[in-house]
Amino acid sequence: xxxxxxxxxxxxxxxxxxxxxxxxxxxxxxxxxxxxxxxxxxxxxxxxxxxxxxxxxxxxxxxxxxxxxxxxxxxxxxxxxxxxxxxxxxxxxxxxxxxxxxxxxxxxxxxxxxxxxxxxxxxxxxxxxxxxxxxxxxxxxxxxxxxxxxxxxxxxxxxxxxxxxxxxxxxxxxxxxxxxxxxxxxxxxxxxxxxxxxxxxxxxxxxxxxxxxxxxxxxxxxxxxxxxxxxxxxxxxxxxxxxxxxxxxxxxxxxxxxxxxxxxxxxxxxxxxxxxxxxxxxxxxxxxxxxxxxxxxxxxxxxxxxxxxxxxxxxxxxxxxxxxx
DNA sequence: AAGGCGGTCAACCGCCGGGAT
DNA sequence: CATCCCGGCGGTTGACCGCCT
Numbered sequence: 001x002x003x004x005x006x007x008x009x010x011x012x013x014x015x016x017x018x019x020x021x022x023x024x025x026x027x028x029x030x031x032x033x034x035x036x037x038x039x040x041x042x043x044x045x046x047x048x049x050x051x052x053x054x055x056x057x058x059x060x061x062x063x064x065x066x067x068x069x070x071x072x073x074x075x076x077x078x079x080x081x082x083x084x085x086x087x088x089x090x091x092x093x094x095x096x097x098x099x100x101x102x103x104x105x106x107x108x109x110x111x112x113x114x115x116x117x118x119x120x121x122x123x124x125x126x127x128x129x130x131x132x133x134x135x136x137x138x139x140x141x142x143x144x145x146x147x148x149x150x151x152x153x154x155x156x157x158x159x160x161x162x163x164x165x166x167x168x169x170x171x172x173x174x175x176x177x178x179x180x181x182x183x184x185x186x187x188x189x190x191x192x193x194x195x196x197x198x199x200x201x202x203x204x205x206x207x208x209x210x211x212x213x214x215x216x217x218x219x220x221x222x223x224x225x226x227x228x229x230x231x232x233x234x235x236x237x238x239x240x241x242x243x244x245x246x247x248x249x250x251x252x253x254x255x256x257x258x259x260x261x262x263x264x265x266x267x268x269x270x271x272x273x274x275x276x277x278x279x280x281x282x283x284x285x286x287x288x289x290x291x292x293x294x295x296x297x298x299x300x301x302x303x304x305x306x307x308x309x310x311x312x313x314x315x316x317x318x319x320x321x322x323x324x325x
Numbered sequence: 326a327a328g329g330c331g332g333t334c335a336a337c338c339g340c341c342g343g344g345a346t
Numbered sequence: 347c348a349t350c351c352c353g354g355c356g357g358t359t360g361a362c363c364g365c366c367t
Contacts, residue, residue: 016335016361038352054353055336090355105356106334 013047017056021046025053026061059102066098070107078104078112083126 017025028044034057037050046053070078074096081092089101089108096104113123122132 014337036352051353052336059335087356101355102335109357110333 011047012041012049012052014052017060021048022056022061025057029057029061059100062100064098065100070099070111074099075112078108079116079126082108082112082123 024044024046025040028040032043034054037054040046040050040053041048044053048056077095078092081095085091087105087108089105093099093101093104108123116123116126117129120129121127122129125132
């Protein structure tokens with residue numbers, strides 16, 4: 001069987017740490033170093049879970065941590081890295097000496113994402129919110145199809161590419177080479193980037209810059225496609241949460257007029273929300289998510305995104321997607 | 326002065342990949 | 347090979363604080 005449990009979960013203290021506990025943990029780590037967190041609480045005389053000790057140390061007690069406010073340079077770097085990497089907070093934090101992933105994550109959630117929104121930038125896609133809403137409008141005018149209806153040629157082009165996870169798009173051979181500014185950031189990320197899965201098997205270790213240089217790397221392509229599929233899902237969920245606020249300003253009437261009732265009306269009626277307005281917007285996103293599940297579009301997206309021709313508008317894949325539910 | 330409200334951030338939760346048994 | 351835990355990670359929660367009415 002496996003190992004014994006790390007701690008007696010029913011007998012551990014939770015909640016804020018006291019100065020005494022901090023002192024005990026600090027004293028222990030300063031003499032014994034870190035590692036083997038399972039044994040740390042017992043040896044340090046703490047009634048805490050090892051996991052809690054590790055978190056407290058890495059996020060608060062660790063030497064060389066910065067506790068002052070984020071600088072403008074750090075802020076800019078976070079935004080740039082988030083646009084490239086998404087919410088990989090540990091990778092982003094590695095580029096900010098003295099900052100933890102928790103710091104960066106909190107700062108993003110409480111300050112930066114709001115700042116971007118105030119500037120009209122969607123913090124998920126790093127594109128103008130107007131573009132995002134246009135994409136929703138584009139999706140909305142896909143005419144609803146009854147189940148089993150064969151695809152036809154009436155669908156509109158796919159929405160614009162998002163900037164987020166551009167590295168992945170480079171890897172898939174979809175985007176042109178990065179700008180010098182992007183290259184500078186990528187070079188910094190390389191220094192601390194985790195080894196690729198291939199490295200664990202004695203193969204050459206890949207770095208993020210390799211993603212840009214070698215679009216023929218099958219393993220990397222596969223990883224990139226997974227990221228892209230995840231992006232689509234995350235973006236849809238995020239958009240749903242904001243849809244009621246943002247869509248209130250959106251010209252709903254013109255969208256409805258353009259599609260003659262379209263998906264918005266269909267989604268609204270199918271959910272019993274009464275159609276139109278904010279309820280209709282939320283129901284619309286729900287309908288998309290349901291549609292993904294029912295049709296297996298998640299998997300199709302991966303194939304679709306692997307086809308660069310799709311983005312130049314010449315692929316046959318988009319017409320084979322069968323969007324209607 | 327008191328209550329409501331929103332912002333901040335430390336801490337917890339739950340998941341996942343890898344490793345130990 | 348199966349099972350289970352560890353360490354790491356991102357998402358979420360809730361206590362605390364300051365501001366506003």
